[in-house]
Amino acid sequence: MRDRPFDEVKADMNDGKSVLSVAYNLIRQMQAEASADDLSAEQDTIARNVAGVAYAGAADTTTAAAESFVLAMAMYPDVQKRAQAELDAIVGPSRLPGFSDLDSLTYVRAVVMENLRWMPTVPLGIPHRLIEDDEYNGNHIPKGAIITPNVWAMMHNSDDYPEPETFKPERFIGSDGNINSAIRDPRTIAFGFGRRACPGSDFAISLLSICVASMLHVFDIQAGIDDHGQPVILSSETGGDAIASPLTFPRRMRSRSIQAERLIRDAALDAEEVDLL
């Protein structure tokens, strides 16, 4: 997991055909700092470790969050339509959304927040050990005790989030049309707590936001038909151990228009042709 992807990036860079990635950026940055093409043994180890840890922390979590988003869109077609209407108005049909659009895409940002809340990717967080005695709700918790945060319960607390089982991005939008800061932001729960909280949270939110915006801009997502010709029945049930992903998944993704189809093809061609050297 640490060496193989890293060596592939290095080999691609030597062949002049690299795709932008954490490993690529690290290598380039270190080469620039050292004013040399070859990394020292220490730099090489640091870059491998950083890229490896980022991969380990990012791959399964962000994929699971993207999966729950696709599921939610098929289960809640009205949410999907409202987000698409916002994208049509702000971005228009001739291009894909970019990062600079996100500030104006309030509903899409609320979809990302609701996605983190509705199906938390790490439902029981990561256990932490107390380094000193503590007290919670009148209960003494001794130094050394292991605490498991019930992220799922926090995200489904109906005092904070009424009708918690329903995927409802509107809950985060105030009467002025902006994100309502009075509603607890699920990002403060989904990525853990304290000094070991997820260091990739900003990266994850950027990745999820652009993925959500791009997919909704060009695709209609529907439950579809199974292998026996029957409509797929979707549910919010999850499987997995530490990382929760949906047990059911939509089968139908249609491009929204001829223009959308062109954008999908162009993006696929761009991805194949990226040559950053």
Ligand code: HEM
């Ligand atoms: C939806 C996406 C993600 C979710 C839900 C998520 C969630 C979490 C959670 C709950 C923790 C444990 C925090 C704690 O101990 O309280 C964690 C740790 C960590 N995450 Fe993420 N994460 C995500 C994406 C990423 C990404 C994109 C990266 C890297 C680019 C990353 C790297 C890490 C690392 C390195 C740790 C260990 C931190 C430490 O123990 O000091 N994660 N993440």
